[in-house]
Amino acid sequence: MCARVSFIVAFVCFALISPSINAQSVETADVVVVGAGSAGVPAAIQAARTGAKTFLIESGSQLGGNATSGGVNFPGLFHAWGKQVIAGIGWEWVEKTVAVSGGAMPDFAVPTGRQHWKHQIRVNIPVYILIGEELCTNSGVCLRYYESPVSVEKVQNGGDANWKLTTSAMGEIRTIFCKQLVDCTGNGSLAVLAGAERMREEATQPGTFNYVIKHEIDLKTIDRKQIEEAYQQALRDGTLEQGDSRGGIISFLADSSTNYVYGADNSTAAKRTETNLRGRKAALRMLRFIQTLPGGESATIESMSAEVGVRETWRVLGEYVITRDDYVEGRKWEDSLAYAFYPIDLHENVAGVHPKHLEEGVVATIPMRALLVKNVPNLLAAGRCISSDRLANSALRVQATCMASGQAAGAIAGLAATQDVEPKDLDLEEIKETLRKADAIVP
Numbered sequence: 538m539c540a541r542v543s544f545i546v547a548f549v550c551f552a553l554i555s556p557s558i559n560a561q562s563v564e565t566a567d568v569v570v571v572g573a574g575s576a577g578v579p580a581a582i583q584a585a586r587t588g589a590k591t592f593l594i595e596s597g598s599q600l601g602g603n604a605t606s607g608g609v610n611f612p613g614l615f616h617a618w619g620k621q622v623i624a625g626i627g628w629e630w631v632e633k634t635v636a637v638s639g640g641a642m643p644d645f646a647v648p649t650g651r652q653h654w655k656h657q658i659r660v661n662i663p664v665y666i667l668i669g670e671e672l673c674t675n676s677g678v679c680l681r682y683y684e685s686p687v688s689v690e691k692v693q694n695g696g697d698a699n700w701k702l703t704t705s706a707m708g709e710i711r712t713i714f715c716k717q718l719v720d721c722t723g724n725g726s727l728a729v730l731a732g733a734e735r736m737r738e739e740a741t742q743p744g745t746f747n748y749v750i751k752h753e754i755d756l757k758t759i760d761r762k763q764i765e766e767a768y769q770q771a772l773r774d775g776t777l778e779q780g781d782s783r784g785g786i787i788s789f790l791a792d793s794s795t796n797y798v799y800g801a802d803n804s805t806a807a808k809r810t811e812t813n814l815r816g817r818k819a820a821l822r823m824l825r826f827i828q829t830l831p832g833g834e835s836a837t838i839e840s841m842s843a844e845v846g847v848r849e850t851w852r853v854l855g856e857y858v859i860t861r862d863d864y865v866e867g868r869k870w871e872d873s874l875a876y877a878f879y880p881i882d883l884h885e886n887v888a889g890v891h892p893k894h895l896e897e898g899v900v901a902t903i904p905m906r907a908l909l910v911k912n913v914p915n916l917l918a919a920g921r922c923i924s925s926d927r928l929a930n931s932a933l934r935v936q937a938t939c940m941a942s943g944q945a946a947g948a949i950a951g952l953a954a955t956q957d958v959e960p961k962d963l964d965l966e967e968i969k970e971t972l973r974k975a976d977a978i979v980p
């Protein structure tokens with residue numbers, strides 16, 4: 538259990554008369570991280586390891602975000618050009634998961650060429666969640682599921698707190714007075730409540746729903762032409778929709794996750810619900826279609842992720858916006874706190890994805906200014922919603938990079954809270970030293 542100073546104002550008498558009055562609790566923290574995905578978990582652990590009293594708030598029921606609930610259990614990339622460039626808390630999480638679940642690491646000494654995914658690490662989803670929770674608990678992070686912020690106010694002359702954060706915590710309204718906030722929601726949905734500006738393009742990348750249809754169709758012996766024709770006919774008569782399979786029916790039969798959910802967005806409850814309903818309807822359409830094929834009669838859905846994986850929504854405007862040119866040129870600044878390595882990887886609705894690989898030897902970096910939210914002191918944003926242009930973000934959004942940016946944001950927030958200063962006034966060398974001590978690789 539988290540050690541906490543809290544008091545419940547239950548208004549018992551009122552509640553007896555008026556059941557609509559909610560229980561309310563008031564708490565204090567040094568750092569509050571919102572969003573417990575690839576970025577939020579390392580952010581909270583790192584903040585707590587600096588000695589800051591840290592809350593990690595998550596609207597769902599488990600850690601990992603897209604990596605677990607979205608079924609994208611392939612964190613990468615930790616290695617570039619023959620050496621490790623990202624380590625620290627994210628690496629600890631992955632390494633422990635692989636060790637406990639009897640998995641295997643790829644051979645990082647073997648170059649991947651254009652097949653960059655070969656250096657991604659497959660993690661067992663249940664064990665990954667359990668190890669993440671263990672790491673949080675052992676670091677003293679106070680973890681709260683089923684909770685979301687509803688308002689963020691600056692505390693004027695507040696003494697011990699810079700922020701008053703109000704959350705909808707299932708069954709109660711919670712107020713948390715804290716010094717530093719870290720947005721790891723993937724969407725900047727905490728930052729926008731605090732008055733930050735966000736960026737997004739009109740068109741966003743499609744999402745993907747990870748599920749597995751089990752069937753008895755023998756891909757070696759089937760009449761591919763006949764199945765392709767049946768598939769095209771189903772698209773024409775509306776039984777299936779574009780995107781239900783993104784590489785044609787044959788690739789779908791080999792791997793159900795080759796689908797696109799166009800316009801996928803999880804930045805509000807309404808959009809997240811709609812996106813998930815659309816992904817699930819597509820799965821049902823495909824199941825029914827496959828059951829009409831020879832060998833598919835007894836097909837069923839063997840497994841299904843809790844949510845549609847979402848690639849792109851909002852990015853938070855930071856004190857610096859990492860551009861595509863910064864990224865592909867591997868620009869390094871005095872305040873670079875982490876490396877980032879992945880091709881530019883923009884999925885387009887019609888064209889699909891054609892990764893653009895970095896030139897030999899190039900490794901991008903993340904400056905501290907990209908984690909500081911523009912014109913909003915004491916607020917940081919890391920992970921997929923990091924301050925970056927669209928093309929840079931298509932690479933920065935991958936999990937190892939989110940872990941590295943999250944850990945850096947956690948170090949900044951933790952140090953700022955324990956020293957009672959604004960992040961911009963911290964000693965840069967101290968931040969780097971804190972990260973190195975936590976086994977992070979600092980450029």
Ligand SMILES: Cc1cc2nc3c(=O)[nH]c(=O)nc-3n(C[C@H](O)[C@H](O)[C@H](O)COP(=O)(O)OP(=O)(O)OC[C@H]3O[C@@H](n4cnc5c(N)ncnc54)[C@H](O)[C@@H]3O)c2cc1C
Nearest residue numbers: 572574575576596602603613722723745846847920921936
């Ligand atoms: C289909 C697909 C394939 C991908 N393939 C790979 C791959 O192979 N390897 C790789 O490394 N990366 C891959 N990625 C990218 C990567 O998975 C994500 O970009 C990354 O996981 C983002 O991490 P994050 O922590 O920023 O956000 P998320 O993982 O989205 O976590 C955000 C968390 O915040 C919570 N949250 C959101 N809003 C609120 C709120 N208001 N209150 C409380 N909690 C909130 C969410 O529930 C979630 O748990 C892929 C992405 C997709 C969609």
